[in-house]
Amino acid sequence: MTAIGALLTEELRGWIGREVSYAAPEEIGRASIRYFALAIGDDNPLYVDDAYARAAGYPSIIAPPTFVCETCQYAHRPPDHDGYVGHTWELPIKGCRMIRGGHDYEFFRPVMPEDRINVTWLLEDISEHESSRGGSMLVVTSVATYVNQRGDMLARNRETLIFQPVEALP
């Protein structure tokens, strides 16, 4: 069992406040939007049918609302050990498994196929809490801000990740 306070080291605290930005190398594009809708099983014509989208008041098809916060298209790097290609802090946390805790999204306008995404990630906070399973866990909160190539605000995503010591798990 990991004692409270053992996980949140001074070294780790030093990461709080760090910021990193990414610029997508290309526009989102229609294919990415259609691919996403098909993958999740959303058959809303708003994402594939221009005439339908125009009748609803948009200039063309739009992306599903949460798409911008889910895609890692902005990053351009090979997959890491976990197979991940999106933003990661590579925090000095050993012996823990990472799971997602939750998200808070804010959306400022619909995202269009022509938008090229620039993302800035801020490591807002790291805290240590008692786990419901006993022992300790780390909660890492980051905020991603998404703008397009003209600086238009698109969305904000506050993400909570949880790190649990594997040895303490049943």
Added chain:
Amino acid sequence: MSLRSPAAGAIETGTPIPPLERTLTQVRMVAYGGATWDWHRLHYEPAYTAARKIAGPIVDGQMFGALLAEALLDWLGPRAFIRRMSFRLRAMVFAGETVRCEGEVTSIVAEHDYEVVRVAQRIRVGERIAVEPAGAEIALPR
């Protein structure tokens, strides 16, 4: 052409959101990983999850945000704009499980040219709660 008809006018506090059910097969999970440029091994590699004391590949929690949003726009129509949403993951969901997104209206208020609808949502897998609390704020043009 018929637009999906907004339900505005029929909405009041307590009005249920039509539920959305979806089976999250391993195929869908892999497709989602491709579509989001997220190839994390948690979502398809049993040996990787076993080493972390997880029973099998798990659904990416962010997919639940997409499903909760889909349920809202299917109900409120293409002119509805989700301004905010939030969701907390309570339990892991595994390949092949069927999720059910449900919820209800918690308030509706007029604001300039919009009706602002606030909802509480959750996701169940059978009797198990996978996502809760969750909620959203949606602007509906009048």
